[in-house]
Amino acid sequence: KxxxxxxxxxxxxxxxxxxxxxxxxxxGHRSVSWYQQTxxxxxxxxxxxxxxxxxxxxxxPGRFSGRQFSNxxxxxxxxxxELGDSALYLCASSPNSRGTGSxxxxxxxxxLTVT
Amino acid sequence: GENVEQHPxxxxxxxxxxxxxxxxxxxxASNYFPWYKQELGKRPQLIIDIRSNVGEKKDQRIAVTLNxxxxxxxxHITETQPEDSAVYFCAATLIQGAQKLVFxxxxxxxxNP
Numbered sequence: 547k548x549x550x551x552x553x554x555x556x557x558x559x560x561x562x563x564x565x566x567x568x569x570x571x572x573x574g575h576r577s578v579s580w581y582q583q584t585x586x587x588x589x590x591x592x593x594x595x596x597x598x599x600x601x602x603x604x605x606x607p608g609r610f611s612g613r614q615f616s617n618x619x620x621x622x623x624x625x626x627x628e629l630g631d632s633a634l635y636l637c638a639s640s641p642n643s644r645g646t647g648s649x650x651x652x653x654x655x656x657x658l659t660v661t
Numbered sequence: 662g663e664n665v666e667q668h669p670x671x672x673x674x675x676x677x678x679x680x681x682x683x684x685x686x687x688x689x690a691s692n693y694f695p696w697y698k699q700e701l702g703k704r705p706q707l708i709i710d711i712r713s714n715v716g717e718k719k720d721q722r723i724a725v726t727l728n729x730x731x732x733x734x735x736x737h738i739t740e741t742q743p744e745d746s747a748v749y750f751c752a753a754t755l756i757q758g759a760q761k762l763v764f765x766x767x768x769x770x771x772x773n774p
Contacts (some may be wrong), residue, residue: 574767579762591762647762
């Protein structure tokens with residue numbers, strides 16, 4: 547099976563803009579989670595989607611949102627970008643309904659730089 | 662709180678020696694504890710995991726132990742090889758409130774030939 551894919555791989559935006567990142571999970575996986583990775587804060591959970599519904603959410607402001615489509619592909623959106631949003635955004639899919647309570651398969655990430 | 666503490670932050674061992682990384686968690690209801698390996702510029706990859714109903718799990722040179730009473734778990738790598746050099750992350754699924762996977766800060770492991 548093909549692995550988790552993310553597009554785009556690199557993105558440069560300016561403060562105040564918004565951005566949409568895309569994630570395609572492994573075929574058959576219905577749980578998709580998003581994480582932010584930075585050198586200072588490490589890996590932080592953003593949210594998890596399962597069967598088109600947001601099931602869990604981390605401690606991020608409302609500027610961070612997401613959605614999942616019927617084919618399990620997921621997008622996350624960040625509005626009114628801030629310099630501190632510069633990070634590697636990783637999505638991960640999981641093969642069973644436990645989602646974050648089971649093995650996660652990560653995509654390569656989208657490197658977002660905010661200037 | 663929602664904490665997973667990981668130690669040490671860096672670890673350097675001679676090839677062939679063992680490496681041990683330790684983590685503690687705060688939520689006594691946590692029930693799933695994975696370990697991920699991330700090589701430079703690559704995605705995190707699951708190397709081993711353990712559930713709260715098991716005390717120890719082994720896969721070739723890698724083992725994980727869990728002490729639920731003390732709320733800590735450890736990764737053990739034996740007979741280390743240069744390709745084991747990477748950043749290792751522990752994680753715990755926190756149940757209180759919204760279920761989420763919380764990661765430790767990572768351990769940079771360097772294997773010296």
